[in-house]
Amino acid sequence: MFQHLFDTMNEMLDQLICNYPTAEGAQKLQYDEQIQLLKQMSDSLVEQWIDFEEKLSGLMEWDQNTAEAGVMAASAAPSAMAVFAQPLAVATVEAGAAAPETGNANDQQLYDAELNMEVPYETAELLSKGQGYYKLFMFTNAAAQFQTAVSQIPECNLARLFLAMTYMHLQEWSEAQRHFQLLVALTDYPKWRALGYNALGCIQAVHMNLEHAEQFFLKAHETCPSFKDSLANLKCCKETPQQLSLFFGSTELCCL
Numbered sequence: 001m002f003q004h005l006f007d008t009m010n011e012m013l014d015q016l017i018c019n020y021p022t023a024e025g026a027q028k029l030q031y032d033e034q035i036q037l038l039k040q041m042s043d044s045l046v047e048q049w050i051d052f053e054e055k056l057s058g059l060m061e062w063d064q065n066t067a068e069a070g071v072m073a074a075s076a077a078p079s080a081m082a083v084f085a086q087p088l089a090v091a092t093v094e095a096g097a098a099a100p101e102t103g104n105a106n107d108q109q110l111y112d113a114e115l116n117m118e119v120p121y122e123t124a125e126l127l128s129k130g131q132g133y134y135k136l137f138m139f140t141n142a143a144a145q146f147q148t149a150v151s152q153i154p155e156c157n158l159a160r161l162f163l164a165m166t167y168m169h170l171q172e173w174s175e176a177q178r179h180f181q182l183l184v185a186l187t188d189y190p191k192w193r194a195l196g197y198n199a200l201g202c203i204q205a206v207h208m209n210l211e212h213a214e215q216f217f218l219k220a221h222e223t224c225p226s227f228k229d230s231l232a233n234l235k236c237c238k239e240t241p242q243q244l245s246l247f248f249g250s251t252e253l254c255c256l
Contacts, residue, residue: 012138013038016038119153126148139169140170142162143166149163150179157183157189160186161192165195165199168199168202173206177200180199183196184197190223193220197217197219197223198217198220198227198230198248201213201220202233210241217234218230229247
């Protein structure tokens with residue numbers, strides 16, 4: 001079940017082992033960030049495994065005690081088993097990309113509607129593996145997974161959002177633009193539409209179409225005022241158009 005995750009982590013680690021000793025400057029800083037990310041993922045997996053082992057041991061101990069007692073009152077069963085009541089999903093998709101702020105009930109409903117669509121096991125696996133690659137900055141590999149997922153379920157806006165953002169990292173502007181245009185047309189969730197408008201503004205700014213870029217940034221802010229990147233980009237276009245430093249919302253997807 002977790003084989004693809006460990007394969008991805010090992011692939012990344014093998015690359016770091018080969019390249020890190022000779023890395024310098026900005027490249028070394030990027031490798032340091034990737035090493036830290038791998039360490040965090042490893043620690044998280046260990047902690048989750050320990051929690052799982054504790055729950056499993058508790059269940060086995062409860063089962064053994066039950067067998068020894070020979071009989072258990074039916075009324076006692078629910079409380080004895082409550083800690084094990086959470087179901088195990090066959091395939092899960094990480095549902096944290098640009099989540100709504102606490103307290104906005106309408107946005108929460110729209111966000112839940114985006115994520116609660118039925119996704120076949122195979123597509124969920126593609127999304128999970130793609131997000132693993134994305135977090136490890138292996139964007140070419142991530143794009144392949146998300147593209148296949150979008151081909152299987154074109155109405156899955158989560159897959160399209162990740163695919164479009166991956167193309168931004170790869171600087172494949174035309175493909176990124178195409179998918180963000182589809183995203184803003186298809187999604188009802190304001191935060192994702194704002195991400196799309198903001199990214200479209202960044203693409204226009206890259207091509208020095210600053211007037212169009214500013215219009216997209218304003219539209220992103222109007223769509224979701226809590227999304228701060230669009231105003232920062234708008235300010236950058238107005239104040240330092242010859243030295244652009246743009247934020248296209250990638251960190252929103254990394255906070256999963």
